[in-house]
Amino acid sequence: xxxxxxxxxxxxxxxxxxxxxxxxxxxxxxxxxxxxxxxxxxxxxxxxxxxxxxxxxxxxxxxxxxxxxxxxxxxxxxxxxxxxxxxxxxxxxxxxxxxxxxxxxxxxxxxxxxxxxxxxxxxxxxxxxxxxxxxxxxxxxxxxxxxxxxxxxxxxxxxxxxxxxxxxxxxxxxxxxxxxxxxxxxxxxxxxxxxxxxxxxxxxxxxxxxxxxxxxxxxxxxxxxxxxxxxxxxxxxxxxx
Numbered sequence: 001x002x003x004x005x006x007x008x009x010x011x012x013x014x015x016x017x018x019x020x021x022x023x024x025x026x027x028x029x030x031x032x033x034x035x036x037x038x039x040x041x042x043x044x045x046x047x048x049x050x051x052x053x054x055x056x057x058x059x060x061x062x063x064x065x066x067x068x069x070x071x072x073x074x075x076x077x078x079x080x081x082x083x084x085x086x087x088x089x090x091x092x093x094x095x096x097x098x099x100x101x102x103x104x105x106x107x108x109x110x111x112x113x114x115x116x117x118x119x120x121x122x123x124x125x126x127x128x129x130x131x132x133x134x135x136x137x138x139x140x141x142x143x144x145x146x147x148x149x150x151x152x153x154x155x156x157x158x159x160x161x162x163x164x165x166x167x168x169x170x171x172x173x174x175x176x177x178x179x180x181x182x183x184x185x186x187x188x189x190x191x192x193x194x195x196x197x198x199x200x201x202x203x204x205x206x207x208x209x210x211x212x213x214x215x216x217x218x219x220x221x222x223x224x225x226x227x228x229x230x231x232x233x234x235x236x237x238x239x240x241x
Contacts, residue, residue: 018047018241023211023234027219030232037222039063039070042234054079054088061096071098079118090118090133111140114150127158137173148174162196165189165207178217179227185215191238205240 021044027035046059058076062069073096081088095111116135123129130153137148150173158165168188175183191209194200213219213232220226 017049018045019238020045020241021236021238023236025232025234027230027232031230034221035219035230035232037220038232039065052082054081072096077114079120081120086120088118088120089115090135091115092135113138113140127162129156130154145176150174158193163193165191165193165209167191168211175217180217183215183217185213185218187211187213189236207238207240209236209238210234211236 021042023042023044025038025040025042027038028040041064043062043064044059048057049055056076056078058074061073063071063073073094075092075094077090077092079088079090092114093112094114114135114137116133118131118133120131121129133150133152133154135150135152137150139146139148150171152169152171154167154169156165156167166188168186170184170186172182172184174181189209189211191207193207195202195204195206211234213230213234216229217227219230219232221228
């Protein structure tokens with residue numbers, strides 16, 4: 001699981017939120033030998049903090065293979081918004097390490113630096129939120145090709161008296177090394193929040209659910225190709241602090 005480009009919305013009543021997720025990836029089961037190099041487990045630490053000057057968000061993914069850690073990836077972003085208008089300045093860093101050659105054995109984690117504008121909206125009760133970001137993207141050490149752009153959308157909707165949450169992001173960015181010069185990645189998540197059920201303690205902050213990584217020109221197959229469509233579900237649990 002990679003949450004590339006995702007900004008956690010300020011869709012909570014508190015100014016900070018930390019959660020830890022564990023995902024069991026079903027990619028091998030869905031695509032067989034085409035993805036027999038894919039990790040089985042991903043652990044994610046995710047944090048959002050708001051302050052009077054804006055907000056800070058980061059996450060760290062750690063991918064685990066059959067016997068060892070396969071790679072790590074992180075994104076950290078800062079938004080500057082100390083006015084009431086819902087437009088914010090957004091800066092971001094993406095990068096990580098992948099075990100192996102990077103071809104047919106993981107992902108291409110090229111350091112990326114992004115900057116642009118974000119439009120953020122939240123409902124009055126903070127149960128729903130949307131963010132749209134348009135950014136210039138600089139890819140460091142990417143050969144002759146370094147300049148790009150990225151369009152990101154993020155959403156969050158908590159409903160059924162807080163029992164269910166549907167959230168996720170969608171990224172579209174330019175890359176002239178792939179077919180069509182575009183990479184698309186979206187990761188919708190659906191969670192059942194057990195702490196919102198009757199007779200369950202509010203302190204039992206466990207959620208169970210799923211994430212589906214849907215992409216084109218993004219995932220590397222076991223042969224090293226990354227020029228096709230994939231839909232890769234997970235089984236997941238999350239604890240919110």
